[in-house]
Amino acid sequence: MDTLKQLREELTAEYNTTKKFLDEFPEGKNDYTPHEKSMKLMHLAQHITEIFGWPAHMLKTEGLDFAEGDKPELYETRRQLQDAFEKNYAESMKALEGATEADLEPNWFLAYQGNKLAEWTKYAAIRHALSQVTHHRAQLGVYYRLNDVKVPGSYGPSADDQKF
DSSP: HHHHHHHHOOOHHHHHHHHHHTTTTTTTTTOOOOOOOOOHHHHHHHHHHTTTHHHHHHHHOSEEEESSOOOOOOOHHHHHHHHHHHHHHHHHHHHHHOOOGGGGEEEEEHHHHHHEEEEEEEHHHHHHHHHHHHHHHHHHHHHHHHHHHHOSSSSSOOOOOOOO
């Protein structure tokens, strides 16, 4: 089995679906949130774009501590989202193309202030990231629906794609 080929194919499939969602991102709705405990629309969309860069980061590092480093500045426009998305996808594809099966075996962790929250093999961490894309993109679809924004189909047509 060619695990890296499968990861590249899955990343590309998720890229193609997510691209449709980002193309519909509603300008002027960045601060929309359906509930006080929910992320704002722009923050959610930006988080999705960032996840596309995680495979590259995971292959180069042993883990990530959320308390370390600078917090990214929030984007303000659809174009900024799209540009970051393209850059992150390209970096992860390049990293996966240059990786070996052995590169997927070491562990990788998520931590906060030195406390490990989760740990997986790099393969499992990348798979988890791809699951996060699906999860957060579904949230984005709900935000879109609540704002009368076209919801693209993910794994088949959406109600907005229906012709009847």
